[in-house]
Amino acid sequence: MNILLVAEESAGIRLLRALLRTEHRIVAVMTSTTGPSKTSSMASVATRAGLDIWPPSRVRDPALARELRAAGVDLILNAHSLYLIHEEVLRAPSIAAFNLHPGPLPRYSGLNCPSWAIYRAERTYGVTVHRMSPRIDAGPIAYQTTFDIDEAATGFTLTAKCVSVGVPLMRQLVEVAARDPAAIPAIEQDVGQRKYFGREVPRNGALIWSESASQIARFVRAFDYYPFASPWGHPQALYEGQHIGVVKAVQTRAKTGTPPGTLRRGPSGIMEVAAADEWLALHLVHAGGRHIRPDQLLRDGTRLEDGTKT
Amino acid sequence: MARNMRLCNRLTQFFRDKLYLEVPSPDTDLIEAGLLDSLNFAQLMVHIEQEFAMHISPEDLEFDHFRTIAKIAAFVATRWLGS
Structure with missing residues (x-):
């Protein structure tokens, strides 16, 4: 399969490493290249792997869709990138676009969900892989895992847990997509339970x-x-x-x-x-x-x- | 010198066995090489505290101390072994 990876942070790095161990071709990595980083950046890992890096802001450009079709992209995988992908671009891959969301959808959609879960004294939490739709975090769910929140959990440690649990879900998605795309689950979200968190603190x-x-x-x-x-x-x-x-x-x-x-x-x-x-x-x-x-x-x-x- | 080399070996083993990352040499820049993302960094801090029974204080958390295996070994030797 041909995969376009749109990703940032540790989640992106770990997902990229997992993909590099498969036989699939990574067409390009769309990730930020600006700004100082205290730790390794997604861009540095992609560069060392010899991959093309495209500016992540291009996901908003409908013209990207034609390029993706020409490149034969089968899957778009999105992890911890904050750019809204244009509807045309979402429709470009032959299979679909999927997002790794650090929260149990539909109850925790939007931004900084691990922090909101701790603030709201949740005891359990989760991570979700879902098909991307024009509405943020609202597409059908492919895979989801839930787990207990540690009593001493912080925003950082809960985010880290989401990455360590979520990347294997993305790996599972890729395996199933390569074998039989029709076998990827697509569970519609219960919009009545949807809670969206924005930039507010x-x-x-x-x-x-x-x-x-x-x-x-x-x-x-x-x-x-x-x-x-x-x-x-x-x-x-x-x-x-x-x-x-x-x-x-x-x-x-x-x-x-x-x-x-x-x-x-x-x-x-x-x-x-x-x-x-x-x-x-x-x-x-x-x-x-x-x-x-x-x-x-x-x-x-x-x-x-x-x-x-x- | 020999002690620092032993620490380097233990740290390299941690990267290989726990983080599944091969560090080419003790002087490899872990950040430039893409081997030290934020989650790995956090795991490394926990490992150092547990393995060497030491506390890493906020003042110690200078990322430059952790750029290479050799620098981490020197940091541990200073704090843990007092040398």
């Missing part, structure tokens, strides 16, 4: 210290992609009039009746902040454009104020 990232420690810790974990950039930024609080981000916060189970937001140096020497019900250990904050240990900034007996929601 819950409460604009504002921390509220009068919440329970478990709620605050979960809020922080939803934003946590450390040491990589979080798509939601850092959850925010105010300290002596300055905005600070809380990057890592963990429940201590130590009860408190102290006014929420009060800071103390805890028994283990780690800075702690009072939530409504217990002390919360602060392991890492972000201030002045860098990550720092809380005890380098916060003082015993002072207070963190709620973040601002606007």
Whole structure:
């Protein structure tokens, strides 16, 4: 088969590696080549594999469809790319276009779904491979796997889990497509259950210290992609009039009746902040454009104020 | 020197056995070579902490420390073995 890969990030790299181990031909890889990367980029892996790299923005151009037909593309595989593919382009492959979505469709469609799932205190989650349609994440489902969410899961670790579970689903799709395209499942999504998440950030990232420690810790974990950039930024609080981000916060189970937001140096020497019900250990904050240990900034007996929601 | 070489061998083995990636040499730039994506990086951090019973603090998380197997070995030797 001839495959066009439209992909970014680790999901794309792992999918590309899996495809390189098959007999199928990768016509091109559509991925970003700009911007500094702390880790290996999709483009660097594709280049080393000797593959053509096309600008991902071209998926919006209906003229691409003719090129794909001329190249005999059978499958478009999309993973973690944020460009909307033009309807004409979606119709170009002889079999279909499929997307690896890091969420259980139809309940989690759109952007940053792993973070939303943690924020919404979900216990289980999933990953979906679906046919692409002009409407985002709305096409029939080919494959889906669900799994439990770890209690300590962060936005990053849940995204990583989706990649490790999702890439084998894409591999399965390719195997079935090569054998018998008609055997690829196509389960229509229940639109009544559809929930779409856009670019919004819950409460604009504002921390509220009068919440329970478990709620605050979960809020922080939803934003946590450390040491990589979080798509939601850092959850925010105010300290002596300055905005600070809380990057890592963990429940201590130590009860408190102290006014929420009060800071103390805890028994283990780690800075702690009072939530409504217990002390919360602060392991890492972000201030002045860098990550720092809380005890380098916060003082015993002072207070963190709620973040601002606007 | 011999100790760093042993660490290099252990780290190369981790890349081969756990990440299924062959690192050509201890001086290969892992990022340029496409061998260290964000998920591999996270797995590497967990592996170092568990294998060498050490804590990697936020101040240690300079990506340059982890660009090659030789640099990772030197980082581990400094933090773990104090040399």
